[in-house]
Amino acid sequence: MFALATFAIIFGTKRFAPKLPGVLLAVVVTTAVSWAISFERNQTVNVDSIQDAEARVLAKDYASTARAIDSLANTTARINQEIRAVAAAKDEARFSEQALLEADLRVLNREMAQRKLANNERQVSLHNLRFEHVVTADGEDLFFRKGATPEELATDGRNWRIAKVQGETLTLMGGGAVVGEIPAGLPSLNVPHLDMGMFWVMLPSALVMALIGFMEATSISKAIAAQTRERVDTSKELVGQGLANMVGSFFSSYTVSGSFSRSAVAAKSGAKTGLFAIISAVAVVLVLLYLTPLLYHLPQAVLAVIVMMAVFGLINVRALIRAWYIERQEAIVGIITFIATLAMAPQLANGILLGAGLAIVLFLVRTMAPRTDIIGREPDGTLVGISSSGLQPLGKNFIAVRFDGSLNFVNASRFEDVLLEARAQNPQAKAVLVIGSGINDIDVTGEERLRDVIDNFRESGVEIYFSSLKSQIYQSLARGKFFDMLSRDNFFKTKEKALTFMESTYG
Structure with missing residues (x-):
């Protein structure tokens, strides 16, 4: 009901009153209605109030496993500290002690993972159960499995489900899910403590989080930029995230990154500049300081619809x-x-x-597999690949090969294979011309493979020539003293000059 109402308000205001803030209007109206009809109906009871043996066993097993997980978490934290202390001591005599601690830690982590998995399954099973609420003559709250309530007892007509298990206490929900209590106030300013021991332990995880945060922010910004036709400066995005995380560390904040849902809602609302983020931040501060009680009854379904309507617009x-x-x-x-x-x-x-x-x-x-082909000539003089045109090579005693890819460690072997295949198809050829206009860069592996190819072909009496190389490739070869092995006369600035030379020299 609230989801449909939210959709109707946002869609209706956009179509009939576009100047009205549809999202804000939907939040205000639905929150007021939720409060008026008491949309949220939660009740906290003891596990014995559940009149179903299966549900009681699941709840008690869940609670006991949760306590065991907490105990294991404390134990693993203590062992981690001991491992760091032993490693910091750098005492070879304590190597066996560190190995035993690490073995214990692996066993405990595995056990904790298994218990978490089991509790997740129990939580799903508990959530799928439905109950009926009965108040006895003496005021006792009882919950029976749906359909199993004795006929002489009257229910309140609601479907109840277990929302939370906390020890022997259960929280049951008989209404809808709302945002609930939002912590008020702002975090305090604290200078972060720098522990070099923890620094090196957490560095790999920090790098992964930074990479993920950057990818998230870049993805959403490019998705929005595709609609607004604006240019995204990824360098500024990265600098902005870095500064935000540095400042956030003084307030014990989570890792900062771009938000898919928030950015989508902002774009849907018509935000055009970074001023939106400043105004939004000020509004959040005011809400945290003064208005959190007013949002208690905001239905979660309303938030879901707002995010979904905003995100669907980004799907291209x-x-x-x-x-x-x-x-x-x-x-x-x-x-x-x-x-x-x-x-x-x-x-x-x-x-x-x-x-x-x-x-x-x-x-x-x-x-690894760039486009390559032996070159032929169309009747109108156009140079094309013979594999797609069915033409013959340019000459009987030479081969012209086009290589459209960088020459580096990834595809250097492919370059050699292409020339060997061309030589095998034309065994009478005495020279090979490599048209290198598509070669954008070359590394050490590529340069070494060039030397090997030239040596192998010269042993077979075949000379190698190059044409149309870019200036950066030519300069890289010069710095590597490549021309001590292959004369500069074997290099041509244009393929036309190279082909004229090849036809006059080799025919």
């Missing part, structure tokens, strides 16, 4: 369809990333990491 199906027709592999990566992000929610970063990993793999595959 047309771009995915275009990618499917232009480059199907990229479209598949996009579809997998989209599905993974939904499946891994609320851990959206995991889906983004998967997509980034697939994009890197796709990039490496393309880099």
